[in-house]
Amino acid sequence: MALLNFLGAIQQVTGSCYLIETFDKKNILLECGMQQGGDSHENDNDNNDNGKSNGSAFAFNPEHIDAVVISHAHIDHSGMLPRLVSEGFRGPIFATEATCELMELMLLDSAHIQEKDAEWENRWRARRGKKAIKPLYVSQDAERVLKQRKPVSYEKRVEVVPGVHVTFADAGHIIGAAIVKLEFAEPNDSVRTLVFSGDLGSTCSPLMKTPAILKHADVLLLESTYGDRDHRCNEETLDELVAILEQADKDGGNVMIPAFSVGRTQDILFHLGRFYQEGRLPQHTVYLDSPMAIRANDIYFRHREDFDEENRAMLKKHNIHNVSDWLPILKLTPTPEESMAINNVKSGAIIVAGSGMCNGGRIVHHFKHNLWREDCHLIFTGFQARGTTGRAIVDGVKSVRVFREDIMVGAQVHTLGGFSAHAGQSQLIEWASHFENRPELHLIHGELDKMLILQSEFKKRLNWDANIPELGDRIAL
């Protein structure tokens, strides 16, 4: 009988990690995610990690791991892979094709950030006569991860270690995101099935399909990010966005949209493209000022066969092959020079840039030129975690500190709900209700208060008892 250890994303949303020990002593690591931020819902897209607790030792010996399975490329699900490899893991890493492509982008970027952070910290330490620190991992480690990837198509059943098979189903969260089914052959020839929901997409996010329905599992691990509520997701949110863009046009300034590079940015560009196609976009230029998001766009379009049917048909009908066909006023600014040139644009532009919570990235540069101006607008479309600059602005601070300078918040600030890339409460329950045999249910990837609400809803609506595991808990599969 296989055993499952709950090692990460337990009563919190980041650091996804589960260790499975099979009856014949093989070790499979399901997820190898990085811990991010403080208490956050959806900071899974950007590499704006503060390194907190990622430095402590793994709860296992990486040399003893035989294979890794990754649900999707977000850094809180894949970001510790370079460290796993640097500490001796040499086995295969199974993930979908798009996830494998996105991992290249995200892990190299993450390694670069680790190197830069350590460099900065060590300069500070040197001045104080302190010992230098080592980065969590370096680019070479990330490059090594890439060599160990084993891309697998959706719905293709492959062997992970002898007697254990994985099948990925579309989770509809970001491109390549998967629900993971693991089947364990038991010594008595029976099969035990573990289903891990991964991050389940919201039915309201554009481009992505509705999460695939699975009907059989013995044990189910269900994400609970929004276990406490349903999203308001309808045309209203989009009309609200158009209304803000119209107002911004009248006011005469620019519009800033901080957005995570993978997932949220592509959703926003899709919506802006739709407004453009419908003649409802008053601005003259949309700048995408994020090298990572620009590359992620290409990966999205390369995998557009995974877009939902309706949108895929529409893109086909309009002969759309990349995001610029869809939104012709889109201007990509990958280089620092191109990015800085935006500073001269005083009116009629929409600037989409990272990081999503304004703790760094190019959006901060745009604050310097736009945030203090009363004719400018700032639109938040994602959750802002406590302690971030974005959250401070949402909470109404008068000024924020940007590059050792206090910038007044003069721009009009808007927070738009309804753009979540995660399933809401009813959708989570509905999705789980399709399992025919009522598997043993464990809630993971959520804050405790939200999980407790989801747990009681499962009891109330389906009379189904859900367990909320503690960190380090171990169950038999």
Ligand SMILES: [Zn+2]
């Ligand atoms: Zn995610």
